[in-house]
Each structure stands twice: as structure tokens, then as C-alpha cells.
Amino acid sequence: MTMTRREFLATVAAVSAGVTVSAPFFRPRYRIDRRPGRSRVVLLRLENYSRPIDELLFLGLRLFPINVQGKTVLLKPNLVDYIPGNAINTHPRLVMAAAEAFRRLGARNVVVGEGAGHQRDTELVLFESGYERELQLHNIPFVDLNRDELLRLRLGASYTDLEYLWLPKAVLASEFIVSMPKVKTHHWSGVTLSLKNMLGVVPGNKYGWPKNILHWQGIQQSVLDVCATVPIHFVIADAVIAMEGNGPLNGSPRPLGMVVLADDPVAADASCARLMGFEPGRIPHIREASRFLGNSSPVLIDQAGEVLRRPEMPFQVVPHFQHIRAI
Amino acid sequence: MYSMLALQREHEGAYAGALRCLLDCQNPNGSWPCFIGDDGEGAWTTALALLALANHFAEGASQRKGLQWLLQSAGKESSWLWRWKFRTSDRQVRFDASKFGWPWQPNTNSWVVPTAFAILALRHLPCAWSVEHSGFRLERGTEMLLDRVCPGGGWNAGNGVVYGVPLAPHPDDTAIALLALKHCPEESAVRESLAWLESEALTLWAPWSLAWSALALAAHSRCVARLLNCLADRVGHIDMSDNATLAVSALALDSERFLALLSS
Numbered sequence: 001m002t003m004t005r006r007e008f009l010a011t012v013a014a015v016s017a018g019v020t021v022s023a024p025f026f027r028p029r030y031r032i033d034r035r036p037g038r039s040r041v042v043l044l045r046l047e048n049y050s051r052p053i054d055e056l057l058f059l060g061l062r063l064f065p066i067n068v069q070g071k072t073v074l075l076k077p078n079l080v081d082y083i084p085g086n087a088i089n090t091h092p093r094l095v096m097a098a099a100e101a102f103r104r105l106g107a108r109n110v111v112v113g114e115g116a117g118h119q120r121d122t123e124l125v126l127f128e129s130g131y132e133r134e135l136q137l138h139n140i141p142f143v144d145l146n147r148d149e150l151l152r153l154r155l156g157a158s159y160t161d162l163e164y165l166w167l168p169k170a171v172l173a174s175e176f177i178v179s180m181p182k183v184k185t186h187h188w189s190g191v192t193l194s195l196k197n198m199l200g201v202v203p204g205n206k207y208g209w210p211k212n213i214l215h216w217q218g219i220q221q222s223v224l225d226v227c228a229t230v231p232i233h234f235v236i237a238d239a240v241i242a243m244e245g246n247g248p249l250n251g252s253p254r255p256l257g258m259v260v261l262a263d264d265p266v267a268a269d270a271s272c273a274r275l276m277g278f279e280p281g282r283i284p285h286i287r288e289a290s291r292f293l294g295n296s297s298p299v300l301i302d303q304a305g306e307v308l309r310r311p312e313m314p315f316q317v318v319p320h321f322q323h324i325r326a327i
Numbered sequence: 328m329y330s331m332l333a334l335q336r337e338h339e340g341a342y343a344g345a346l347r348c349l350l351d352c353q354n355p356n357g358s359w360p361c362f363i364g365d366d367g368e369g370a371w372t373t374a375l376a377l378l379a380l381a382n383h384f385a386e387g388a389s390q391r392k393g394l395q396w397l398l399q400s401a402g403k404e405s406s407w408l409w410r411w412k413f414r415t416s417d418r419q420v421r422f423d424a425s426k427f428g429w430p431w432q433p434n435t436n437s438w439v440v441p442t443a444f445a446i447l448a449l450r451h452l453p454c455a456w457s458v459e460h461s462g463f464r465l466e467r468g469t470e471m472l473l474d475r476v477c478p479g480g481g482w483n484a485g486n487g488v489v490y491g492v493p494l495a496p497h498p499d500d501t502a503i504a505l506l507a508l509k510h511c512p513e514e515s516a517v518r519e520s521l522a523w524l525e526s527e528a529l530t531l532w533a534p535w536s537l538a539w540s541a542l543a544l545a546a547h548s549r550c551v552a553r554l555l556n557c558l559a560d561r562v563g564h565i566d567m568s569d570n571a572t573l574a575v576s577a578l579a580l581d582s583e584r585f586l587a588l589l590s591s
Contacts, residue, residue, distance in 0.1 A: 081495075083495055118497075120440075120484075120497070120499055120500070120535070121497070121499050121533050121536045122535075123533040123534070123535065123572075124531070124533040124535070124536050127532070144569070147569055147571070150362065166365070187489070205361055205362070206361045206362070206365070206370075207431065207432060208371065208430070208431025208432055208435070208438060208441070209431070209484050210484060212430065212431060212435040212436055212438065213432050213434070213435050215435075216434065216435055216436075246489075246490050246492055249494075250494075
């Protein structure tokens with residue numbers, strides 16, 4: 001097979017670009033291996049948020065052998081900012097349904113915690129996004145992770161140069177952490193799902209709004225370090241109305257009519273990426289996380305509930321993430 | 328630091344305690360930490376601490392050390408290498424990297440709120456007036472705020488446009504920027520932002536945003552009686568667990584004293 005000079009240069013450029021993107025991940029930089037032998041993902045059909053959620057979610061959770069008896073459960077939604085009409089935040093009704101379900105499963109305490117990444121006025125964003133009313137109605141405490149008491153913790157991996165982070169006491173004291181992302185595209189990291197959602201535990205009072213130090217250290221690398229340090233025990237992802245395009249704030253709503261439950265955050269994110277029409281292996285933090293935080297291969301994932309179908313048209317993404325689309 | 332600004336000298340014991348605590352937690356490099364026990368590298372709180380100490384002439388040494396640190400602290404885009412990067416390869420956010428201010432944390436970009444706090448500190452700290460470099464930083468910081476304004480007025484956390492999409496302004500970020508730009512009322516960015524905040528403030532009820540909005544609008548000679556009534560009502564009815572929000576609310580309800588400090 002012969003190759004023209006132009007083809008040769010294009011190939012060299014493509015390989016170089018791939019090496020540049022992947023280079024930070026070639027050398028394993030983790031100290032723990034949390035991958036389970038097998039992972040479980042359940043897809044629940046939920047067309048809209050006005051449908052009854054409580055029983056659906058409770059029955060969905062019963063499909064997992066989870067034990068929260070007597071434990072403190074932290075629900076970590078994605079609550080970034082509020083822009084009318086934009087599907088930015090995990091819907092409060094889904095979060096409340098999760099809280100009720102964990103209470104029914106015997107949890108001692110259920111708290112909702114978030115450190116909003118853009119909006120510094122937590123009360124304003126809680127009110128505008130509908131959380132305040134729902135939290136009051138269900139008598140569920142909210143912890144502002146941006147302003148909680150902090151403890152210094154050595155990171156469980158070294159993809160960034162940070163070595164340690166100051167993290168909220170409420171997060172570190174929780175015995176069962178549930179990442180509840182809004183399924184969205186993201187203009188800096190490709191997607192924001194259960195792993196990326198955990199950057200919300202990094203406190204703004206210390207690191208600023210947004211948490212710019214994580215951008216400078218590399219978002220994909222920061223996600224890996226934070227998730228290696230703060231374990232996610234369960235995932236409930238809001239893909240009822242997802243977001244495509246210029247996420248995480250200014251994309252367009254994209255209805256998927258699905259709630260994704262998983263006992264492994266990597267399996268959850270890989271499944272969500274497939275639901276979005278993406279190839280999870282092309283998203284650096286998911287690919288790397290599958291080496292030590294969970295399973296991304298369908299062979300290692302027991303899938304239940306609805307059938308996972310890739311959409312005919314993958315989610316729209318900003319130009320430099322076109323390569324993550326599977327079609 | 329917010330509490331120190333809000334406390335009046337009449338509250339003698341509490342005030343003296345807060346002052347002692349503030350002076351004791353200054354880092355050896357002159358900066359202030361985000362909280363007691365924090366790393367010693369310094370942060371955005373240095374500007375707030377200096378503002379709180381602005382009228383404490385007896386604490387000159389502490390002020391000068393803090394000022395020195397503040398003048399050395401700059402957004403990462405202030406270096407030629409990063410300016411070049413932002414001009415050539417990293418163009419998704421629209422901003423002029425030659426106009427820089429202050430970061431939240433060392434080794435990160437300039438952002439609106441820390442820049443506005445630093446401008447307020449430099450303007451009101453007497454020992455800053457004779458330092459030549461302070462004028463240069465004030466000028467660049469002011470230019471940075473004017474450059475990052477959202478289309479239509481107001482400020483978000485940093486840039487006004489990302490990926491060609493205008494960002495929505497935040498009331499608190501806008502108010503703090505307007506306090507720092509009190510001396511530039513003729514700038515169109517300031518006029519547009521004031522108009523936006525005046526209209527937005529009427530819809531607010533969260534004490535943090537309401538208090539900052541009242542302070543900024545009062546500083547620009549707008550009538551804030553209605554906002555203060557609303558704030559007083561809110562403060563009286565909710566259980567406020569966050570000290571910073573409580574202090575900023577107290578400051579707004581006693582806005583004349585704070586504005587006198589800014590006019591000194």
C-alpha cells in the first residue's frame with residue numbers, strides 16, 4: 001500500500017494529536033484498584049418529571065444488593081447555576097425521590113450536598129431551581145459544600161500535581177455517597193456524568209468560583225484524582241431531559257426519558273455515554289477510570305431494565321469533541 | 328473578614344477579638360488564608376482582610392506586608408506565555424488577556440470577584456497610595472473588569488462570552504464589580520450594569536444577593552429603601568447559618584457606614 005505525502009502528514013498529525021491527548025494517562029497514577037468483578041446498571045423509563053418517581057426509584061434500588069441500614073447517605077446532585085429553560089441541574093423531584101427511597105431502605109440520615117460551581121449565592125440557586133421548596137417539603141437537610149468545614153486529604157491518585165485537597169467534612173463523614181449527575185455534554189471535558197459531577201465537592205470558599213485550579217490542573221485529571229479520593233458508592237443519573245451541545249450551562253435540552261442506576265460510577269458513565277451516542281473509550285477520564293475505578297466494558301456490566309439503545313443521532317458536541325461521537 | 332467589616336467599634340469586645348484573630352492568622356508571606364488552619368500560600372481573602380484593616384493605622388506593618396503580597400498576586404494570564412496561548416490557541420472564551428486582575432488562588436486566572444475586592448483594598452488602604460505599582464495594578468484591574476462585562480451589562484464569574492454564547496450575569500458578582508467601579512460612572516459598561524442590577528434587584532429575595540445589590544446601588548446613589556426593607560424582612564424571618572451572609576446583610580443594613588469607608 002502506498003501513501004501520499006499528504007496522507008503521511010495527516011497520519012502523523014492524527015497520531016501526534018492522540019498521543020498529546022492520551023499522554024497524561026499512559027502511566028498509571030493510582031494507588032488503589034476499586035474495580036468490582038462485575039457491575040450492575042439498571043435503566044428506568046421516566047418520560048417526564050411529573051410522572052410518579054418515588055415507587056419507580058425505590059423498586060429500581062431494590063434490584064441492587066445495597067445496604068444503607070443505619071448509614072449517613074449523601075446525595076450529590078449536579079446543581080451549578082440556574083438559567084430559565086436550560087436543563088442544567090439534576091431535577092429536584094428525582095433527588096427527593098432518591099432521599100425517600102434511601103430512608104425507606106433504612107438510612108439513618110439522608111442529606112443533600114453540593115458546592116455550586118458557578119453561582120456563589122447558594123440560596124438563590126436553591127430557590128430558583130426549585131430545590132428549596134422540595135427540601136422543605138420532604139424535611140431533608142442541605143449542606144453547602146462550598147462553605148462547610150474542611151479537612152485536608154491526600155489524593156488517592158496523582159494525575160494532577162495537587163497531592164492533596166481540602167474537602168468538606170460532610171462529604172468525608174458520609175458513609176454512602178450517591179452521585180446524581182444531570183446527563184450533559186461539557187465543552188471542556190466532553191461529558192459531565194457521575195465522575196465529573198464529583199468536582200462539585202471541591203469547596204469554592206477555598207478554591208474559588210469556578211474552581212479554576214482544577215481547570216489548570218486538567219479537568220480530566222482532576223476528575224480522576226477527586227474520584228480516587230472520594231468514593232462514589234452509587235449513581236442515580238438524570239437522563240430524563242439531558243443536555244447536548246454547549247454544555248454544561250448553555251446547551252440544548254435533549255429528552256432521553258431515562259434514569260440510570262448503577263453500583264459502579266464508571267459503568268454508569270460508560271452506559272450514559274452510549275445512551276448519548278458516544279464511544280466511552282474516547283473520553284479520557286472514563287477510559288482511564290476503567291483501569292482502577294470501575295468497569296466500562298459491556299462484557300463486565302450486567303444490564304437490566306430498559307434496553308440500552310444508542311440514539312440514531314448522537315448528542316451534539318462542541319467542535320473539538322466531535323471525535324467522541326460513535327457515528 | 329466579612330464579620331470584621333460588619334462589626335462596629337461600639338461592639339468593643341467582639342471587635343477587638345476579631346481584629347486580634349485577623350492579625351494573628353496573617354501568613355508569614357503577608358497574605359491571609361481562606362480559613363484558620365489553611366495552607367500558607369495566601370488567597371483572595373487577603374484583599375478583604377486589607378479592606379477590613381484599612382482604617383487601622385496602628386497596624387501599618389501588617390498592612391504593608393499584605394499589600395506587598397497583593398501587588399505580587401496576579402492572574403496567570405498576566406505572563407506573556409499565557410497571553411500568547413490565549414491569543415493563539417485557546418480562543419473559546421472571549422477576553423483580552425492583556426487586561427488582568429487577581430485570582431481566587433495563586434497560579435490561576437483572574438476572576439471578577441477577587442479582582443473587585445483587590446481594587447477596593449488598593450483604593451482604600453492608605454499605604455497603597457504612595458506605591459507606584461499600585462496605580463498600574465488598579466488601572467489593569469479596572470480594565471479587566473470592563474473587558475469581562477456580559478453583553479447587555481452585569482458580570483458573571485469571569486468572562487462574558489464563552490463559545491460565542493453570552494453568559495447570564497449574577498447579581499452578587501455584578502454588585503461587587505460595581506462597588507469596585509464606583510469611580511467610573513461614565514463607563515457604558517457601568518451604566519448598563521447598574522440598569523441591569525436595578526431591575527434584577529427588585530426580583531431578589533436571597534439575602535446574599537440582596538445585600539450586595541443594595542450596597543452597590545447605594546454606592547452609585549440609587550434609592551435602596553425598598554431593597555433594605557426586603558432584606559430586613561428576610562433576615563428577620565430566616566435561620567441564617569452562614570456567617571458571611573449574615574455579615575454582608577448587616578453591612579447592607581448599615582450601608583452608610585460602609586459607604587463612608589469607601590469614600591474615605
